[in-house]
Amino acid sequence: MQSPPDPGPFFDGPPQTESDPQALLLGYLDWYREALFRKLEGLSDEQLRTPLERVGWAPLALVKHLGWVERRWLRWGFTAEDVLARPPGGTPAEWRIEEDEPTEAVVAAYRTEVEHARAVLAGASLVSPSAAGGRFASADDAPPLGRILFHLLQEYSRHVGQLDVVRQLIDGATGE
Numbered sequence: 001m002q003s004p005p006d007p008g009p010f011f012d013g014p015p016q017t018e019s020d021p022q023a024l025l026l027g028y029l030d031w032y033r034e035a036l037f038r039k040l041e042g043l044s045d046e047q048l049r050t051p052l053e054r055v056g057w058a059p060l061a062l063v064k065h066l067g068w069v070e071r072r073w074l075r076w077g078f079t080a081e082d083v084l085a086r087p088p089g090g091t092p093a094e095w096r097i098e099e100d101e102p103t104e105a106v107v108a109a110y111r112t113e114v115e116h117a118r119a120v121l122a123g124a125s126l127v128s129p130s131a132a133g134g135r136f137a138s139a140d141d142a143p144p145l146g147r148i149l150f151h152l153l154q155e156y157s158r159h160v161g162q163l164d165v166v167r168q169l170i171d172g173a174t175g176e
Contacts, residue, residue: 022126025149032156033114036063039163039175047170049097055166057095060106062159062166065094067110069155072135073148074117078124080134121145 010016012035014027040048040059048060057065068086075081087093097106126146129139136142164175 021146025126025146025153026121028153029149029156032153032160035160035175036066036156036163039160039167042173043167043170045103048103051097052166052169054169055162058097059163059166059170060097060103061095062163063110064097064106066156066159067106067113068094069152070110070113070117073152074120075113075134077135078128078130078145078148079120080131080136082134085135121149 013031014024018024018027040063043059049058051058051061071083072085075083076085089096124145126144126149128145130136130142130145130148132139132142167173167175
């Protein structure tokens, strides 16, 4: 009797042996950040920028939205940095790619937010409270970093799953 083929790792994301809660949250957050771009690979610029009628947004708009999500929760939220929480035009502008908005600029803005987030996260622990004055008016309203990271993880999980469906509608490709 032959053994079944090695299925490879049992889990995506951080190493299977990782048990530290902060390393798990940060590792999965990075895995989803990378999955976002894996799911966009092979799309033309037109496919990236064209909203799908059935969902109302373009794949590139999801990148734009998630950049603003990172900014809202980590810069404006966790560190109470004095930054715009939404683009001019509000939430609808996060989900729209303008004709004069280069694809490279959307991707660069997203990557800038991620790098800023990584710098903030490098020096904080899950129990670190959010600063008051940005998203959270008072210390009583300010959640710890662990709560924010858990929210970001579910946000990425949901949206990257939606991107699987969008990609399948565009060209039939399916994700992991």
